[in-house]
Amino acid sequence: MNKLKLNYTSISFIPILVCIPLGYQLINNLHFGGFNLFQEFLISAINPKIENEIIFTVINRLNETFLIGYFSWLVSIIFGVIFGILSSNIFYKIFNIPNFFYVLIKFFLTIIRSLHEGVWALVLMQLYGINFSTGIIAICIPSIAVNSKVFSEQLETIEYKSFESIKQIHPPKFSSLLTLIWNPIINTFKNFGLYRLECSIRSTVILGFFGLGGIGTSIFLSFQTLNFRELWTYLWSLAILIILPKVIFKKIKFNLLNKNLSLFLIAVFFITIIFSVSYFLYFIFNNNFGNFNFIISLFKSSSNLSFLDFLGIIMDTIILSLLSTGVAISLPPLVIGIFNNKTSKIIIKIFSFLLRLIPTPVILITLLTFNNPSLSLAALTLGLHNAAITTKLLFKNLDSQDKRNYIAMKSLGISKKTSWLLGLFSQQAKSYLAYCAYRSDIIIRETAIVGVIGGVGLGWQLQESLSSFAWKEITIVLIAYSSISIVGELINGKIKNSLT
Amino acid sequence: MNNTILELKNISHKYENNLALDKVNLKINSGDKIGLLGKSGSGKSTLISVLNGTIKPTQGEVKIYNKRFEELDRKRLSKITTIWQDLRLIEDLSAEQNVNCGLLAEKNFYFALKNLLNISSFKKAHKYMKLCNLKSSIYNKKIRKLSGGQKQRVAIARSLIQGSNILLADEPFNNLDPKLITKIKNLLLENADENETKLPRTILVALHRLDLLSNFDKVIGLKDGKIFFNIERTNLKKFHLDKIY
Numbered sequence: 084m085n086k087l088k089l090n091y092t093s094i095s096f097i098p099i100l101v102c103i104p105l106g107y108q109l110i111n112n113l114h115f116g117g118f119n120l121f122q123e124f125l126i127s128a129i130n131p132k133i134e135n136e137i138i139f140t141v142i143n144r145l146n147e148t149f150l151i152g153y154f155s156w157l158v159s160i161i162f163g164v165i166f167g168i169l170s171s172n173i174f175y176k177i178f179n180i181p182n183f184f185y186v187l188i189k190f191f192l193t194i195i196r197s198l199h200e201g202v203w204a205l206v207l208m209q210l211y212g213i214n215f216s217t218g219i220i221a222i223c224i225p226s227i228a229v230n231s232k233v234f235s236e237q238l239e240t241i242e243y244k245s246f247e248s249i250k251q252i253h254p255p256k257f258s259s260l261l262t263l264i265w266n267p268i269i270n271t272f273k274n275f276g277l278y279r280l281e282c283s284i285r286s287t288v289i290l291g292f293f294g295l296g297g298i299g300t301s302i303f304l305s306f307q308t309l310n311f312r313e314l315w316t317y318l319w320s321l322a323i324l325i326i327l328p329k330v331i332f333k334k335i336k337f338n339l340l341n342k343n344l345s346l347f348l349i350a351v352f353f354i355t356i357i358f359s360v361s362y363f364l365y366f367i368f369n370n371n372f373g374n375f376n377f378i379i380s381l382f383k384s385s386s387n388l389s390f391l392d393f394l395g396i397i398m399d400t401i402i403l404s405l406l407s408t409g410v411a412i413s414l415p416p417l418v419i420g421i422f423n424n425k426t427s428k429i430i431i432k433i434f435s436f437l438l439r440l441i442p443t444p445v446i447l448i449t450l451l452t453f454n455n456p457s458l459s460l461a462a463l464t465l466g467l468h469n470a471a472i473t474t475k476l477l478f479k480n481l482d483s484q485d486k487r488n489y490i491a492m493k494s495l496g497i498s499k500k501t502s503w504l505l506g507l508f509s510q511q512a513k514s515y516l517a518y519c520a521y522r523s524d525i526i527i528r529e530t531a532i533v534g535v536i537g538g539v540g541l542g543w544q545l546q547e548s549l550s551s552f553a554w555k556e557i558t559i560v561l562i563a564y565s566s567i568s569i570v571g572e573l574i575n576g577k578i579k580n581s582l583t
Numbered sequence: 584m585n586n587t588i589l590e591l592k593n594i595s596h597k598y599e600n601n602l603a604l605d606k607v608n609l610k611i612n613s614g615d616k617i618g619l620l621g622k623s624g625s626g627k628s629t630l631i632s633v634l635n636g637t638i639k640p641t642q643g644e645v646k647i648y649n650k651r652f653e654e655l656d657r658k659r660l661s662k663i664t665t666i667w668q669d670l671r672l673i674e675d676l677s678a679e680q681n682v683n684c685g686l687l688a689e690k691n692f693y694f695a696l697k698n699l700l701n702i703s704s705f706k707k708a709h710k711y712m713k714l715c716n717l718k719s720s721i722y723n724k725k726i727r728k729l730s731g732g733q734k735q736r737v738a739i740a741r742s743l744i745q746g747s748n749i750l751l752a753d754e755p756f757n758n759l760d761p762k763l764i765t766k767i768k769n770l771l772l773e774n775a776d777e778n779e780t781k782l783p784r785t786i787l788v789a790l791h792r793l794d795l796l797s798n799f800d801k802v803i804g805l806k807d808g809k810i811f812f813n814i815e816r817t818n819l820k821k822f823h824l825d826k827i828y
Contacts, residue, residue, distance in 0.1 A: 247637055248671030252745060253661040254687030258695035262684060265699045266675035345700040 091512035091582075092504065095416050101409030101462075108459035117452025120309065124449055127311035131319055140301065141320045148297035149324060151215055152284035155222035158359045160279060161352055162223070163230020164268055166192060168260070170231055171238035173246060177260050189235075196228035197568035198561065199528040200286045201535070202545060204293055206557070209549050216366055218295035222286045223359075225528075226279070233275055237267045277332050281325055285442070288321060289532060292444050298324075299442065306448055314445075322440050388544070388556055397563055400540035403462050403530045404571065408523040410466025415474040416508055416515070419481075423503050431474065438471035443529065444536045461530075461537035469526055476518055480511050517582035520575040527571040531564065541567075586613045587649070588749065588785060589634060594643035596629055596808075603629040604640065605808040611785060613748070616772050618796045618816065619789040621805035621827055627789040628668060630805065631751045634787070635665045661688035664747035664783065666755045670738040672726045677701070678737045679722045682708040685744035711740040716766055731758035739767060743782060750783035756795060764795065772798035793824070 168174050170192055175185045204221035211217050241263055249259050291299015298317050305314040418431060438446065447464040454460050489506035493499065508515075534542020541564045548556040589611040596604040603626045611617065611634075621627050632638040633645060636652045647655060647663065664685075672681050676699075683698045683705060697703035701723075709722060715736040721729060726737065735758045742750060750771065756764045771786060788799070796802060802819050804811040804827040811826045 244667075244669060244671045245673055248665075248667060249673075249684065249687070251635060251637065251663075251665055252685060252688050253657045254684075254690075254695065255657075255692055257692045258687045258690075261692065261695050261699065262673070262687065266673070270675070342700070342702045345702070 090509075091516055092509045095508075095512050095516060096413050098409035099413035099417055101406045105406055105410070105459045105462060108457055109454060109463065112455040112457050112460070113453065114455060115453060120311075121449065121452040123309075124311045124314075124452070127315045128318075130312060131315035132310075132312040133316065137313060137316050141298075141316060144296075144298040144301045144317070145320055145324050147215070148284060148287050148291070148299070148321075151218050151222070151290075151295075151297055152280065152287040155219050155226060155287065156280045156283035157351075157355055158219070159223045159226035159230055159283070160272070160276060161355050162227040162359070164234055164272075165356075166227060166231035167234025167238060167268075168264060171235040171264075173238050173241055173263060174260065176246060177250075177256050177263075192228040192231055193569055193572065194565055196225055196232065197528070197565040197572070198225060199531045200225050201289055201293070201532045202542075202561070202564065204290045204295065205535075205545060205549055206561070208293065208295075209552070211366075213294050215296060216362075218287065218290045218297075220363070220366065221290060221295075222283055226283065226286070230279060234268060234271055237271045238264055241267060277329060280328055284321075284325060288442050289444070292442070292536075302442065302445060306445060318441060318445075322436075325440070387553075388559070393559070393563070396541055396544050396560075397567065399458055400530050400534070400542075400564070400567060403458055403465070403534070403540050404523070404527045404567075406459065406462035407465035407469060407526045407530070408519070410463065411469035411473050411522060411526060412516070412519045414466070414470040415477050416512075419474070419477065420500055420503055420508065423499055428478075432478065435471035435474040438467050439475065441468075443468045443533055447533055447536050456538050458537075458539045461533040461539050464537070465526060465529055465533050469522055469529075473515070473519060473522060477511065477515055480514065481507055484510060513582055517579050520579040520582065524568070524572050524575050527568050587611065588613050588647065590646040590649075591633065592644040592646070594633055594640045594645065596633060596638060596640040596642075603808050604633065607643070607808070607810055609803070609810065609813065611749075611787060614784050615786070615801060616799045617787045617801045617803055618799040619787055619803050619805065620791070620793070620796075620824075621789075623791070625805040625827070626808040627805055628753050629808070631665065631753050631787070631789060635663050635751050636660070637665075657688065661745060662747045663749045663751065664742040664745045666738055666742045666750070666752040668753035668757070668789075670734055672734060672738055672741070674727045675725060677723045677725055678717065678729060678733070679705045679708045679712065681726060681737055682712055682740045682744055685741040688745065707744060708740070711744045712737070714743070714770060715740045716763060732760065732763065735759055736763070736767070739771075746781050747783050749785045750787070752786070752788045754789055754791065756790075756792070768795065768798060 166188070170185065170188045172185060174180070175182060200222045203224050204218065207217045207221050246263060249262055254262070287295075287297050288299035288302070291297040291301070292303045294300060298321050302314060302317045302321075305311075305317060415435075419428075422428075422431065441449075443464055446468060447461065450460055450464060484507060486507065488510070489502050492502035492506040497505075530540055531542035531545065534540035534544075535546045537543070541560050545557065545560045545564070548560055587610045589609075591607050591609040594604055594607040594609075595602065607626075607630065609630075619627050619630065629638060633640050636645070645652060648659065652660070673684070676684075680698055680701065683703060686707065687695055687698075694703055705722070709719070712722060713719075717733065717736050717740065721733055726734060729737065735755070739755060742752075752771070755771075756767065759767060770782070771788070790796065796816060796819070799816050801814065802816050802823075803813045804823055806827040812823050814823070
């Protein structure tokens with residue numbers, strides 16, 4: 084019997100095996116109690132409510148969402164650049180600063196990044212109450228750390244030879260730094276900036292589920308009242324909000340050689356820094372200083388969580404991450420490979436768009452209409468949402484790939500599916516897996532959100548502990564959650580490095 | 584009067600187990616025009632890197648203007664300029680922006696910012712680019728879009744604009760056609776600029792083409808990291824070359 088040979092292509096499909104335990108538990112938990120609701124939900128997608136009252140609400144809610152998302156994006160991208168520079172080795176080489184500070188700042192940013200914005204929001208809401216500022220700060224904190232990682236990774240690619248050639252001219256140190264980092268930062272911003280705006284808007288929607296306002300709150304309320312037609316009005320309007328900036332930015336060609344535009348962008352850069360730092364300090368120390376009594380509560384409170392319970396919750400979170408990652412990696416190539424024709428391609432693209440558009444809590448609640456809450460259901464939700472994202476990337480890469488091998492194989496009489504697998508996907512498998520390694524970092528962080536809604540893992544425990552102000556328990560949960568994310572990031576980083 | 588401006592005392596340099604320079608002693612006087620000969624891997628590039636301070640030798644002492652590198656201020660160090668074999672231009676910047684980078688030592692941070700925003704004056708850069716036979720149509724083109732010869736001349740223009748006294752060049756005539764080689768060589772070695780632009784007076788050029796030696800005063804022969812000869816060019820004989828090739 085032929086043995087299975089492990090290569091990048093086969094590794095891309097092996098994780099689909101997670102569907103066996105996943106499917107088993109889902110079938111056992113199946114019920115038809117909410118089938119009618121699910122049917123109504125689907126039908127409402129093509130029959131959203133369009134009335135004056137709703138339109139006004141949509142405009143107001145979109146306005147709020149866009150403003151929170153936009154400000155979070157602006158602040159996080161600018162501070163992401165600053166921290167990206169501070170966490171890149173080029174900065175330390177130019178200024179001859181000991182490497183200890185480089186390690187320290189990287190470690191600090193890794194911890195900040197390890198907690199999902201939803202977790203930050205839950206904690207900050209408990210401390211400062213529900214308001215827009217809490218939302219913006221909750222999004223900004225992890226986003227700054229995520230952006231700084233992306234920028235610093237780009238700055239690490241600056242060739243040592245370029246650094247040496249500028250150093251040889253012996254310019255002032257800030258001039259050297261600026262000259263070397265300018266293009267990597269501008270290019271990263273061009274390639275990555277718009278995507279991060281989309282991320283900020285999506286995060287705003289998620290935080291809306293926790294009552295922070297915007298379209299997320301409306302989506303959640305309409306779902307709670309089972310008003311599906313209204314829900315779809317909000318979802319479609321959210322789709323417009325996500326797509327519109329992409330269309331606009333595609334039309335506008337930023338010419339950074341334009342003097343006025345450059346000066347305007349520099350002004351925005353510095354005004355944002357001054358404004359956000361001042362506001363952050365005002366927010367922390369002025370009205371809300373009294374809330375810091377949670378530190379005292381931390382020492383007074385006790386934890387009812389036994390060690391075994393806690394271990395169980397951690398295991399649940401790890402399993403949830405693994406199952407979701409398995410679905411997100413293997414489902415896209417499997418589905419695209421099996422249904423390899425033009426019509427299927429369109430259908431897959433529509434489905435993946437919807438799964439990206441609909442926030443994970445809504446997907447989860449929808450699935451709850453015919454399945455009992457379980458770890459598998461949460462994993463399926465997270466897996467499907469992320470599979471939609473990896474599908475988009477895979478389609479994009481496959482579309483831009485040289486198809487000569489595929490055509491040659493088909494002309495030899497090899498089946499369409501095999502030709503696709505060996506002639507197209509096999510060339511993408513390595514880079515696809517590298518992206519999936521990065522994606523699984525995000526999946527680990529997102530377990531908190533589905534955990535809160537689906538009643539599993541550390542996310543759920545955090546929600547429970549927060550509602551009883553058990554600060555000691557909260558701290559333990561946050562440390563555990565952060566540790567899982569950091570270990571996951573380290574493992575995924577190693578995998579990614581071996582693939583690139 | 585002692586007019587030695589660069590001095591190497593007993594310099595050795597190792598790359599892991601590979602000895603690139605072996606107890607090299609060298610004095611370069613102001614106004615010297617030196618051709619540095621040697622096979623590939625003989626230590627020419629390492630010697631240039633030691634002279635410009637990029638490489639700290641594993642043994643020995645380097646003195647510039649009778650001082651060690653650490654004792655010199657930034658302005659003084661910028662008086663040595665290098666044309667690298669691999670050019671080391673910033674690919675994403677335009678040709679004129681790259682040439683303007685040569686002015687960074689004498690200008691402030693604001694100039695660096697204006698250069699990147701493309702709003703600084705390129706008058707001086709254009710003057711040096713013209714001197715290197717670069718056409719105005721390529722001034723604002725990105726480096727990645729230029730041919731090998733054009734990139735080579737941009738690198739030369741960037742070095743010359745620094746207004747340094749000492750030029751160290753590692754095979755600067757690569758990628759150039761014979762006509763351009765003559766022009767650039769005359770420019771570097773004879774200060775052949777009719778506009779009397781300030782050009783380096785002391786020059787050390789690593790070469791591997793013997794026919795390019797004509798305008799040099801001195802010739803140094805390197806083999807296996809050792810200096811085999813350091814003589815006036817007019818005294819160069821076949822047996823000298825046989826020693827190193």
